[in-house]
Amino acid sequence: MDIFFEIGTEYERDELLDFVGSQQNQSGIIWGKRQPNCLIVTTGGKHAKNAGYSDRRSDNGSWNYIGQGSGGDQDVGKYANSLLVGGERNILLFSTREPNATEFKLRASRRKFYRYEGMFDAISWEYITPTTGKRRGDKLIQVHFYPVSNVYAQESRLVLHVPVVIKDLEALKNEIKNLNISGRRKFTIQQYQLRSSLIKSYALARAKGVCEYCNKNAPFISAANVPFLEVHHILKLADDGPDTCENVAALCPNCHREAHFGLLIDEIKETLIRKIVLKEASKTTSSH
Numbered sequence: 001m002d003i004f005f006e007i008g009t010e011y012e013r014d015e016l017l018d019f020v021g022s023q024q025n026q027s028g029i030i031w032g033k034r035q036p037n038c039l040i041v042t043t044g045g046k047h048a049k050n051a052g053y054s055d056r057r058s059d060n061g062s063w064n065y066i067g068q069g070s071g072g073d074q075d076v077g078k079y080a081n082s083l084l085v086g087g088e089r090n091i092l093l094f095s096t097r098e099p100n101a102t103e104f105k106l107r108a109s110r111r112k113f114y115r116y117e118g119m120f121d122a123i124s125w126e127y128i129t130p131t132t133g134k135r136r137g138d139k140l141i142q143v144h145f146y147p148v149s150n151v152y153a154q155e156s157r158l159v160l161h162v163p164v165v166i167k168d169l170e171a172l173k174n175e176i177k178n179l180n181i182s183g184r185r186k187f188t189i190q191q192y193q194l195r196s197s198l199i200k201s202y203a204l205a206r207a208k209g210v211c212e213y214c215n216k217n218a219p220f221i222s223a224a225n226v227p228f229l230e231v232h233h234i235l236k237l238a239d240d241g242p243d244t245c246e247n248v249a250a251l252c253p254n255c256h257r258e259a260h261f262g263l264l265i266d267e268i269k270e271t272l273i274r275k276i277v278l279k280e281a282s283k284t285t286s287s288h
Contacts, residue, residue, distance in 0.1 A: 005092065005116040016040050016094065016114060027096075028068050029080040031089070037265060039089040041065060041145075042114055043096045055095075062189060063093060063120065066128075067141030074141045076125075084143055085125045090260060093117040093145060120145035123192045146192055172202045173245050199248050200231045206279065207250035213272060214255050230256040234272045246273075246280050 005011065005019075017023065021034025030040040043055035044066060055065045068080040076085060083089060094114035104110060125143040130136050176198050209218050209227030218227030229250040249272045251259060259268045 007116055007118050010113040010115045029084055037089055038092055039083055040092050042094045061147050063145040065143045065145055073139040076141055081141055085122055087122055091120045093120050118147050121148050169205060172198055202245050203231045203248040203250040211252040211255055212249040213251050219252055232256050232259050234269055246276050249276055
């Protein structure tokens with residue numbers, strides 16, 4: 001199959017496992033060596049509702065998701081849950097659907113369908129305790145997912161960010177630093193949106209229309225009349241990176257996809273770290 005999932009399209013579980021290179025039997029959180037930067041998350045479906053909770057989408061496009069652990073209190077230190085809240089991987093979210101009677105008859109199976117919802121960041125988490133269902137009284141991990149720019153397919157809600165003029169870079173950097181919440185991984189949606197917007201504006205302004213990995217001009221001019229580049233976080237939130245300007249790079253779409261799913265992920269990451277550090281140092285030196 002193509003390595004790029006399409007938002008709104010349904011897939012079989014075997015396709016999800018094949019994508020990340022996994023043979024896991026349990027549902028919910030899936031990872032594998034083939035895509036070490038990705039974490040596939042599937043919503044709980046009918047089982048979750050019977051247990052007294054539900055994975056659900058909010059009106060603003062965010063999701064509330066319950067962690068892994070089928071009995072008793074859930075442990076945030078458990079490997080799957082630590083991956084979920086750690087922020088080191090791109091979260092690919094799939095909603096679960098049970099087959100209808102016609103589908104069951106045609107397939108002779110009750111295998112579920114998984115609808116791709118897009119790429120998300122885990123922006124915060126807390127413990128909740130259901131008051132009904134089989135999990136009543138258990139302490140469960142509830143994680144808040146917020147959609148990020150998607151590299152698999154064009155999203156109708158994609159926002160074009162117009163870069164600011166170069167002289168405002170230092171002011172932007174200071175605003176970004178002020179949004180760092182004492183090193184804790186917990187943002188409100190408003191803080192997340194503001195931080196994301198500031199970081200994108202900064203990276204695009206610094207790039208001046210040139211991909212910061214391949215050094216080629218942006219492939220086209222966007223509808224906002226600016227060179228089209230996509231902003232990539234070199235390190236994820238768990239590495240304390242996104243709140244620093246040294247952690248973002250403006251990339252052409254091809255380089256952005258390769259940075260997430262190519263064979264040279266680690267090499268690209270190291271190259272970008274070196275390039276951006278040198279670029280930031282050069283900019284700082286030239287301002288004195």
